[in-house]
Amino acid sequence: DAGVTQSPTHxxxxxxxxxxxxxxxxxxxxxxxxxxxxxxxxxxxxxxYYEEExxxxxxxxxxxxxHQFPNYSSELNVNALLLGDSALYLxxxxxxxxxxxxxxxxxxxTRLLVL
Amino acid sequence: QKEVEQxxxxxSVPEGAIASLNCxxxxxxxxxxxxxxxxxxxxxxxxxxxxxxxxxxxxxxTAQLNKASQYVSLLIRDSQPSDSATYLCAVNSETxxxxxxxxxxxxxxxx
Numbered sequence: 001d002a003g004v005t006q007s008p009t010h011x012x013x014x015x016x017x018x019x020x021x022x023x024x025x026x027x028x029x030x031x032x033x034x035x036x037x038x039x040x041x042x043x044x045x046x047x048x049y050y051e052e053e054x055x056x057x058x059x060x061x062x063x064x065x066x067h068q069f070p071n072y073s074s075e076l077n078v079n080a081l082l083l084g085d086s087a088l089y090l091x092x093x094x095x096x097x098x099x100x101x102x103x104x105x106x107x108x109x110t111r112l113l114v115l
Numbered sequence: 116q117k118e119v120e121q122x123x124x125x126x127s128v129p130e131g132a133i134a135s136l137n138c139x140x141x142x143x144x145x146x147x148x149x150x151x152x153x154x155x156x157x158x159x160x161x162x163x164x165x166x167x168x169x170x171x172x173x174x175x176x177t178a179q180l181n182k183a184s185q186y187v188s189l190l191i192r193d194s195q196p197s198d199s200a201t202y203l204c205a206v207n208s209e210t211x212x213x214x215x216x217x218x219x220x221x222x223x224x225x226x
Contacts, residue, residue, distance in 0.1 A: 033214070042119075042203055042216030043159065056212040090158055092214075103149065104205075104214060106158040 002027050004093050004107035012113045013081050021110045025093030030056075032074040033064060033104060035090040043090055049074050049086040050096055078112075086114045118142060119206050121159055121217035127175030129225050135192040136202050136220050141185065148180055148187045151203040153219065163189070194224045 013019050025032050031050045035043035045058035051069035063079045078094045088111050092104035119140045128134045147166055151159035165171045165178040178191040191198055201219040
């Protein structure tokens, strides 16, 4: 059973550049959430995609955008990179939220360093 | 205002002891609660989920939930050095679409 996969594993960019991160959900899952985890902090919710639409968004600027494809895979795009965007970016997949909420399973993450 | 609060630790326990990790949350509408373990440099790994008041046991792990007090905890019995990691408490939003995480509690099990 394939788990959540993410690419690339590491990335180095300079300020002002743009970056695209990719995620393939766990087999059977159709919902993808993205999180940013700064060093020493818990993951912070960026947004969630279901049926190719952004279902909910956290407190992140419009520089952060995403997309979900018909095969449920997803991309996270970050424009005009800032030093503060350096973090571990985590993708989590799940089934659509039910009454009790669905468990989210995380991929290995993409570590982004902005210089 | 933080949605989920955890003691950051570090928490140190001797091998074989019980480790107790605590978490409080602010959203009374939350219905689902999760504990994740995160080793240094790795992604979070699910340990347990709990949805109803009371205790839920899975091997050496017991999750406890008290919705009236907005409190969830994790007990690790017979702690092993391999349990040394950061433990993240996660709570879903009332809509179920968003997880709120605490900052994590760092646990060290001393051989």
